[in-house]
Amino acid sequence: MKQYMPLLNQSVLFGGLPEEHLDAILSIASEKQMKSGEMIFFEGDPADGFYMVADGMVKIYKLSPNGKEQILHMFGPGEPFGEVPVFSGGVFPANAEAVKNSTILFFPRKRFVELIIEKPHVALNMLAILSKRLRHFTVQVESLSLKEVPARLAGYFLLLSEEQKSTRTVTLNISKGQLAGFLGTIPETLSRMLRKMSDQGLIEVEGRKIRLKDLDGLIDLADTGRLDAAEI
Amino acid sequence: MKQYMPLLNQSVLFGGLPEEHLDAILSIASEKQMKSGEMIFFEGDPADGFYMVADGMVKIYKLSPNGKEQILHMFGPGEPFGEVPVFSGGVFPANAEAVKNSTILFFPRKRFVELIIEKPHVALNMLAILSKRLRHFTVQVESLSLKEVPARLAGYFLLLSEEQKSTRTVTLNISKGQLAGFLGTIPETLSRMLRKMSDQGLIEVEGRKIRLKDLDGLIDLADTGRLDAAEI
DNA sequence: AACGGGCTTTGACTCAAGTCAAGCAATTGG
DNA sequence: CCAATTGCTTGACTTGAGTCAAAGCCCGTT
Known part of the structure; x- marks a missing residue:
């Protein structure tokens, strides 16, 4: 997993942490290869952790009963996704699918929350990420409605x-x-x-x-x- | 400001904190009375802190050039709002207006970030709040689009x-x-x-x-x- | 109680954008 | 390279919902 050190180091979530901390973070992560078109999780699935794109691209979307698709986000390397249930509980609120052949990292919820408690820096980074997401949604709702x-x-x-x-x-x-x-x-x-x-x-x-x-x-x-x- | 202790104690953001901590939080807060229809902040305003509704109701909304309104949130007592720029910098992404005669509390950004670093519990509560906001937006975008x-x-x-x-x-x-x-x-x-x-x-x-x-x-x-x- | 202002309802009409279908273009796999 | 598949474009048509205007209703103030 050493190959992901530069990715973590440059990510918004983990950037600025010393190398031994990145080591510890990588030790709790698991990686997975996804083919283009493959589902990562479905809306309504139970969630016990969140993901980060290591390589490739992932779309987060909602589907209507007659097949119309509303894409909420497109995420590329270094970007976390699926983190909502880590902090608010419950299930994944939307679908996640690989749009290109991708490598994704999975971080278990429990270990990550322990990390946040130890490392306020990571908590603040995550707060920044969620806030940017909220900004994006504000623009998206405005676009759709107005x-x-x-x-x-x-x-x-x-x-x-x-x-x-x-x-x-x-x-x-x-x-x-x-x-x-x-x-x-x-x-x-x-x-x-x-x-x-x-x-x-x-x-x-x-x-x-x-x-x-x-x-x-x-x-x-x-x-x-x-x-x-x-x-x- | 002692009258707001029960409110803080029951709020999602500050609930579970010991009384002396709530005292400290209230010491950094300032309160303001707003009349129904009064603007709290405008989209694009510089932001140096966030708010909480102590009493009344506040709407967060976007306006189109021809006057159509899209309400993003309606917040009541105990609910924070305007926190996006605290963590992601920049300006307020939408307008905030009192819908009823309201009392609001203001928390300065700098003092609050210090608090978060000291109190991981508050960081986790804030992460939970932002995550619930993201969930709400997911539903809203789905509704508008699909x-x-x-x-x-x-x-x-x-x-x-x-x-x-x-x-x-x-x-x-x-x-x-x-x-x-x-x-x-x-x-x-x-x-x-x-x-x-x-x-x-x-x-x-x-x-x-x-x-x-x-x-x-x-x-x-x-x-x-x-x-x-x-x-x- | 009466009045006025703001909110809500209703009518007539228009149009942005979706549905369904078919043809054309680009990409992928053998 | 070629055939098949997928993606994109275009046409004909329909409809959900917005625009503009006016009438009706409700609530708050005097």
Whole structure:
């Protein structure tokens, strides 16, 4: 398990801890390989610990009875997930599935709570992580309730633009189908709205590459929530 | 400030602490009276601490440019709010407004983080609170994305039924306009859907009292997300 | 008790986005 | 390389729910 030392060292949750502590943390962890498409846990499953992505990508999502999917989070290397029941008890509140071939680490609840009590630093890191999650949800609820699909798209591209440190082009790192699920819509609508935004000169789409042709227009669209003026 | 000792003692965040610790916590807190409708903080305000409701009720919400409101939370006595920036830095992610005449307590960030480092018990309580918040958001996103308004209503009544320990009648403790904002719709739609569910024999509405006439039907509606079979 | 303001309900109408189906494009596996 | 599978796009159509306006109701204040 030594190969995960750099990952832990750079993770938000365990970063800043001395090496012997990371050793102790790795000693309570177990690892597992997941194939793309494989379920890690289901909504409603009993939970006795939480996970961290070591490699690959994991989506957390809810499914409706007729098969529509709402993705809540996409997690990559170094990010914990499934930690809600560790602290509030109960079951996993959503499904977790590997989106790419992945390696995940599992931390048992009991051992981890002991660690938190010993190491306030880890408690504060976890509080920071949960707080960032809450921030993300605030934005997500706002998007779903108060914004139309093109505005959600614009917001997503601006976020990607920031992450990728590029104001000209962004590259989608998830499929368009997954993106539709993340934005609370279906692939048909996503496709139509991309076309609409292209026709209006806001973006240009080449597969997974999106050229941001009118950055101010995208910012305006994300803020106002709808394709108003340009539409009429 | 001694009058708040019972409140702290019974709160999830500070419950279980010895009295001298509660004394210390109250010594760092300041109190404030808010009138119904008064803003406590705005989205985007810098944050240097968090709050707790001592008395009254507070709503946390987002507003769209054209005035539509999405309520994220309604908090009552003993419940903390505004804690996200304490741990993740930055600004308040949403607005907070008193819905009734309220008394709120303010805890400065710096002093509180010192407290957390000294008292792992408080850290764990805060982790539990944030985890319950995440659970709530998971349900909210699911509702907004995957369920129609009547199903959201049914889910809300079932939640109230559980809180009020009654399977026959529930009483709304917020106005119908606020309820519409909480469920991600507008008052007009709320009114129509209440009428529709009444006509179908699921409920009976008398002002703020809702009689749950067909509990199984409501459970089914909340699960499937739509008024399918009974509609055709 | 009366009045006024705010909340809620109802009506007419519009539209964003979902459903269902089919065709096209890209990717994967043998 | 080719065939099969999966992902994406487009078309026709439907519907849940929002917009705008007005009427009705309820509650609080004087």
